[in-house]
Amino acid sequence: MLSPDATNTHFVKEDAAMKPKFEKYIPFQPQPIRGRTWPDQVITKAPVWCSVDLRDGNQALVDPMNLAEKLEYFHTLVDIGVKEIEIGFPSASETEYEICRELIEGGHIPDDVTIQVLVQAREHLIKKTFEAIEGAKNVILHFYNSTSTLQRKVVFHMDCDGITKIATDAADLIYEMSQPMIESGMNLRFEYSPESFMGTEMDYAVEICQAVLDHLHATPDNKVILNLPTTVENCMPNQFADMLEYFCRKIPGRDSAIISLHPHNDRGTGVATTEMGLLAGADRVEATLFGNGERTGNVDMVTLAMNMYTQGVDPELDFSNINKIKEMFERCTKMPVGDRQPYVGKLVFTAFSGSHQDAINKGVQYMKSSGTEYWEIPYLPIDPADVGREYEPIIRINSQSGKGGAAYIMEHNFGFDLPKSMHPEFGHIVQVETDKVGKEISPERISELFHQEYIDVKEPYQLLRHAFRETVDGEGHSHVAFQGTLRHTDTVFEVSGEGNGPIDAFFNALHDLPEGHIEGYQFVDYKEHAISSGSDTQAVCYIHLKDPRGKDVFGVGKSHNINRASLRAILCAINRSLA
Numbered sequence: 001m002l003s004p005d006a007t008n009t010h011f012v013k014e015d016a017a018m019k020p021k022f023e024k025y026i027p028f029q030p031q032p033i034r035g036r037t038w039p040d041q042v043i044t045k046a047p048v049w050c051s052v053d054l055r056d057g058n059q060a061l062v063d064p065m066n067l068a069e070k071l072e073y074f075h076t077l078v079d080i081g082v083k084e085i086e087i088g089f090p091s092a093s094e095t096e097y098e099i100c101r102e103l104i105e106g107g108h109i110p111d112d113v114t115i116q117v118l119v120q121a122r123e124h125l126i127k128k129t130f131e132a133i134e135g136a137k138n139v140i141l142h143f144y145n146s147t148s149t150l151q152r153k154v155v156f157h158m159d160c161d162g163i164t165k166i167a168t169d170a171a172d173l174i175y176e177m178s179q180p181m182i183e184s185g186m187n188l189r190f191e192y193s194p195e196s197f198m199g200t201e202m203d204y205a206v207e208i209c210q211a212v213l214d215h216l217h218a219t220p221d222n223k224v225i226l227n228l229p230t231t232v233e234n235c236m237p238n239q240f241a242d243m244l245e246y247f248c249r250k251i252p253g254r255d256s257a258i259i260s261l262h263p264h265n266d267r268g269t270g271v272a273t274t275e276m277g278l279l280a281g282a283d284r285v286e287a288t289l290f291g292n293g294e295r296t297g298n299v300d301m302v303t304l305a306m307n308m309y310t311q312g313v314d315p316e317l318d319f320s321n322i323n324k325i326k327e328m329f330e331r332c333t334k335m336p337v338g339d340r341q342p343y344v345g346k347l348v349f350t351a352f353s354g355s356h357q358d359a360i361n362k363g364v365q366y367m368k369s370s371g372t373e374y375w376e377i378p379y380l381p382i383d384p385a386d387v388g389r390e391y392e393p394i395i396r397i398n399s400q401s402g403k404g405g406a407a408y409i410m411e412h413n414f415g416f417d418l419p420k421s422m423h424p425e426f427g428h429i430v431q432v433e434t435d436k437v438g439k440e441i442s443p444e445r446i447s448e449l450f451h452q453e454y455i456d457v458k459e460p461y462q463l464l465r466h467a468f469r470e471t472v473d474g475e476g477h478s479h480v481a482f483q484g485t486l487r488h489t490d491t492v493f494e495v496s497g498e499g500n501g502p503i504d505a506f507f508n509a510l511h512d513l514p515e516g517h518i519e520g521y522q523f524v525d526y527k528e529h530a531i532s533s534g535s536d537t538q539a540v541c542y543i544h545l546k547d548p549r550g551k552d553v554f555g556v557g558k559s560h561n562i563n564r565a566s567l568r569a570i571l572c573a574i575n576r577s578l579a
């Protein structure tokens with residue numbers, strides 16, 4: 001804003017103060033590419049997985065793991081099926097060095113697992129790293145230096161030639177030091193990371209990576225891993241895929257390289273970046289369990305693998321007991337796994353919405369009745385059992401749940417198969433309670449409400465004694481006579497009636513009651529089933545009546561005797577309507 005008496009300087013200051021804060025950020029410059037092919041690809045096989053939990057993940061912990069924790073973590077990764085595991089930065093500290101030695105000397109590394117060790121492209125650190133890996137069977141020596149425009153400008157004050165020389169000098173030393181080890185039988189391979197690849201000019205990234213391939217004498221039979229890290233995620237996943245496709249097209253030694261991804265998750269799109277990077281030609285992925293790692297973490301190996309799994313692709317990793325892995329992870333890293341973390345979070349197999357609950361219910365029934373060989377349940381992208389989780393906690397009840405949710409709990413947790421017509425009534429009873437308490441209620445509380453509302457209703461009418469006598473005529477028609485004693489508060493009545501079945505006979509017997517007692521009820525429907533808990537089996541009966549004003553009313557009775565269960569259900573419905 002201009003003020004009449006302001007000086008020029010004042011104008012500038014005011015303008016600067018008004019500049020929106022977001023304008024201080026430099027937008028990402030996409031890599032121009034013609035005829036990109038990656039959008040037409042699909043992921044059809046698992047990449048080579050490399051875990052960087054024990055290095056990138058560990059260095060980002062408030063309390064880095066101790067030896068025992070790292071060993072336990074390492075064994076879990078082996079059990080999951082990870083074949084390449086970056087175990088640390090052995091030249092960085094004595095502790096890291098000791099852990100590397102213990103893994104090798106303690107015989108912890110299976111023959112089909114390769115350990116990977118990270119080192120900066122610096123002579124003394126490389127020498128120390130070679131000492132650390134002595135005696136191991138399979139090793140990837142992973143060295144790196146920063147190549148991005150920003151790092152060259154603000155950290156290294158070096159031009160591209162200087163940065164390339166750091167990488168090629170390191171490659172020469174590594175190649176030379178590795179020869180005796182390879183000759184003595186070690187399966188030693190190399191990995192180079194142009195750190196901050198995502199902020200490097202692509203033509204320069206190609207140039208430095210090709211120089212490293214040359215200095216390491218890479219061939220198609222002796223491939224070198226080129227790990228292209230998204231050290232800090234700075235662009236959209238499609239823009240990263242364009243860079244990667246461009247890089248893979250341009251690098252002359254593509255056949256002598258394994259292209260590896262190492263995405264971080266600063267924009268929250270690490271998984272998408274990795275998936276699109278695989279479409280664009282990557283062969284290998286460095287990731288961590290549940291996405292632990294610097295800042296917002298490394299990309300999550302579990303999500304990546306299970307995303308493939310749910311597309312019918314074998315991820316070649318075993319997450320069939322995900323709770324056990326989560327428990328180990330939380331204990332060793334002291335980092336919590338979020339309740340909504342894909343595939344593992346506490347709430348990811350829970351439906352709060354009533355319409356979701358109904359659809360899940362229908363999906364379960366459809367799968368049973370159709371015998372389909374596919375997973376076809378709405379709102380559940382994966383069978384919880386495939387990651388060792390259960391159907392039971394799928395439905396939880398809060399004030400957002402629909403009428404079917406409470407009935408679902410009664411059926412799946414307690415064996416009461418309520419007739420469909422009764423769902424709205426019981427759903428409403430549960431909803432009143434959830435509104436009252438203002439939070440989710442447990443299946444036990446739902447069962448308690450059901451018992452209070454139906455099973456435990458004994459007033460004002462109660463059946464004290466009764467007997468049935470059944471006769472069947474020559475044509476097989478049954479005729480039932482009922483006789484019983486009913487109590488209404490302090491008064492006792494003897495009643496009797498006849499009908500074509502026990503319910504009919506009892507209903508007719510109620511006409512014996514003096515005027516003013518139980519009049520005008522109509523029978524609508526009836527359902528019964530057995531319910532067992534342990535060795536005890538009982539009958540449950542649901543009765544639907546219309547009360548004298550024509551209002552629907554339901555009753556439930558439970559007994560070891562099926563007839564008694566239905567009489568209790570009738571009286572329950574009547575007692576409830578009077579209450």
Ligand code: KIV
Pocket residue numbers: 056144193195196227229230231232262264
């Ligand atoms: O994120 C990164 O760039 C790294 C490198 C050391 C590979 O962790």
Ligand code: ZN
Pocket residue numbers: 056229231262264294298
């Ligand atoms: Zn990293």
